[in-house]
Amino acid sequence: MGKRTTLENKFYDLFNEYFYNAEKHRRWNVYEDIPWDQASKTPDPEVATLVESFFAVELYLPDYVRHIMRMVRKSRGRAWFQANWGYEEAKHSMALEKWLLTSGARTDEQLQDWESQVLDEEWILHYGDEQLMSLCYTVLQEFATGLTYRRLNTFTKEKGISDPALAGALSLLHRDEIGHFNFFKKGLQMYMEVDRDRALEAMTGVLQSFHMPAAHIIPGWDARDKLIRDWDVMTDRIFLKDVVKPVMKNLGIDHQEMRAVRRRMKEQAEKDAPEVTEIIEAELSDDKYSQAA
Ligand SMILES: [Fe+2]
Ligand SMILES: [Fe+2]
Numbered sequence: 209m210g211k212r213t214t215l216e217n218k219f220y221d222l223f224n225e226y227f228y229n230a231e232k233h234r235r236w237n238v239y240e241d242i243p244w245d246q247a248s249k250t251p252d253p254e255v256a257t258l259v260e261s262f263f264a265v266e267l268y269l270p271d272y273v274r275h276i277m278r279m280v281r282k283s284r285g286r287a288w289f290q291a292n293w294g295y296e297e298a299k300h301s302m303a304l305e306k307w308l309l310t311s312g313a314r315t316d317e318q319l320q321d322w323e324s325q326v327l328d329e330e331w332i333l334h335y336g337d338e339q340l341m342s343l344c345y346t347v348l349q350e351f352a353t354g355l356t357y358r359r360l361n362t363f364t365k366e367k368g369i370s371d372p373a374l375a376g377a378l379s380l381l382h383r384d385e386i387g388h389f390n391f392f393k394k395g396l397q398m399y400m401e402v403d404r405d406r407a408l409e410a411m412t413g414v415l416q417s418f419h420m421p422a423a424h425i426i427p428g429w430d431a432r433d434k435l436i437r438d439w440d441v442m443t444d445r446i447f448l449k450d451v452v453k454p455v456m457k458n459l460g461i462d463h464q465e466m467r468a469v470r471r472r473m474k475e476q477a478e479k480d481a482p483e484v485t486e487i488i489e490a491e492l493s494d495d496k497y498s499q500a501a
Pocket of ligand 2: 353385388
């Protein structure tokens with residue numbers, strides 16, 4: 209087979225590398241690899257609500273897969289990755305659900321009711337068919353989700369809660385999310401090699417509007433979000449300091465370069481439509497990376 213040279217062919221190589229490593233080092237079994245018999249039988253109610261909230265985010269899997277698969281179906285590397293990604297994400301919701309049940313935090317009936325409430329709403333892709341923005345968003349989101357599971361695991365232990373089942377599940381989920389982050393990060397770096405300016409402009413746009421997936425459609429999200437903040441699992445400050453900064457560093461993008469991109473976008477906007485420049489200026493000053501730097 210000839211050397212794969214186009215961007216999409218490189219994605220297929222990237223998928224192969226990802227899949228090889230996942231098969232070799234990262235596969236786990238939801239029934240056997242988590243010590244379910246060691247789940248706490250007196251679960252902390254706040255931990256239960258946090259787990260139930262993250263379970264809800266993972267429940268939109270059919271929407272995530274459907275929208276993204278439609279967008280990338282002609283890219284074998286990305287489509288095959290998406291199929292594998294769906295399999296891994298399916299286990300995340302299953303593990304969180306199994307903990308809620310095994311610990312007795314929720315009954316089967318309560319969880320079925322919760323699932324039905326959550327799926328009453330449909331998740332829609334933020335950025336329409338803009339693949340590059342979606343990719344930038346996913347790079348940040350996978351890293352942030354991984355960090356969320358790790359922080360919940362750490363804080364649960366720090367509060368003296370001993371639950372090897374929850375700890376085991378959260379560790380496996382964290383490791384998967386970081387695996388996903390690495391795939392998307394390398395994919396974005398491939399775009400950056402082809403057209404760095406366009407990739408950085410897409411990232412600038414995403415940084416201005418980032419929020420966690422599906423948050424706005426999950427029932428009772430405001431109270432759940434408050435609990436996530438109260439526990440310091442994920443806040444705006446953590447997002448800036450412990451997500452945006454390391455992700456940008458990982459991508460090899462520094463603060464000065466992002467500032468130049470913002471300036472260029474502003475000048476272009478002034479040329480294209482002077483009357484909206486003021487609005488864009490206000491949005492750009494809200495850029496999360498400049499606050500993080
Ligand atoms: Fe996940
Ligand atoms: Fe993920």
